[in-house]
Amino acid sequence: QQQVKQSPQSLIVQKGGISIINCAYENTAFDYFPWYQQFPGKGPALLIAIRPDVSEKKEGRFTISFNKSAKQFSLHIMDSQPGDSATYFCAASKTDKLIFGTGTRLQVFP
Amino acid sequence: DVKVTQSSRYLVKRTGEKVFLECVQDMDHENMFWYRQDPGLGLRLIYFSYDVKMKEKGDIPEGYSVSREKKERFSLILESASTNQTSMYLCASRPSSSYNEQFFGPGTRLTVL
Numbered sequence: 001q002q003q004v005k006q007s008p009q010s011l012i013v014q015k016g017g018i019s020i021i022n023c024a025y026e027n028t029a030f031d032y033f034p035w036y037q038q039f040p041g042k043g044p045a046l047l048i049a050i051r052p053d054v055s056e057k058k059e060g061r062f063t064i065s066f067n068k069s070a071k072q073f074s075l076h077i078m079d080s081q082p083g084d085s086a087t088y089f090c091a092a093s094k095t096d097k098l099i100f101g102t103g104t105r106l107q108v109f110p
Numbered sequence: 111d112v113k114v115t116q117s118s119r120y121l122v123k124r125t126g127e128k129v130f131l132e133c134v135q136d137m138d139h140e141n142m143f144w145y146r147q148d149p150g151l152g153l154r155l156i157y158f159s160y161d162v163k164m165k166e167k168g169d170i171p172e173g174y175s176v177s178r179e180k181k182e183r184f185s186l187i188l189e190s191a192s193t194n195q196t197s198m199y200l201c202a203s204r205p206s207s208s209y210n211e212q213f214f215g216p217g218t219r220l221t222v223l
Contacts, residue, residue: 102151
């Protein structure tokens with residue numbers, strides 16, 4: 001069963017624009033929410049992560065917004081660049097296992 | 111830098127063959143994972159291991175087995191490959207805490223004919 005729902009499946013953004021990817025989860029026991037970035041031909045790599053005791057975490061141009069009551073979290077990429085073109089996966093975990101979303105392919109055009 | 115290596119980038123096998131996918135990590139991580147990645151389905155956990163000779167089933171273990179005889183090496187075995195096991199296989203490792211980053215290898219693209 002899909003415990004982490006991710007949308008959209010694909011996203012096209014102009015350079016300099018804001019990219020927003022959304023995820024929703026079902027299990028209220030989840031307490032760690034990372035985002036992974038994957039470039040073609042590479043394995044995913046951790047981009048940014050949040051714990052549910054905060055509503056927002058920012059690292060450079062990347063921000064996670066977390067809404068515990070709605071069981072939703074999102075990734076915002078400010079000033080999107082062509083180098084940000086990649087597939088992004090949200091994930092959630094409680095114990096040793098990460099449950100991944102289905103992925104969003106982001107394309108940033110100059 | 112943490113390095114996770116996988117034995118092959120591309121592999122082509124025939125239905126019914128026994129297939130071994132090898133993964134090695136060089137950072138003394140306790141936990142290791144095998145995922146498969148399919149378009150529209152994301153990453154799905156096949157098996158993971160939290161110590162030598164220990165293994166736990168993930169979400170889709172059917173048709174797969176694993177072996178971890180040494181801390182740095184985690185092998186995925188397809189006992190009798192089938193066409194529906196054509197996929198990208200990703201190995202990852204992580205220090206023992208659940209909140210630590212998982213480090214992924216580059217993946218093995220397996221095609222079963």
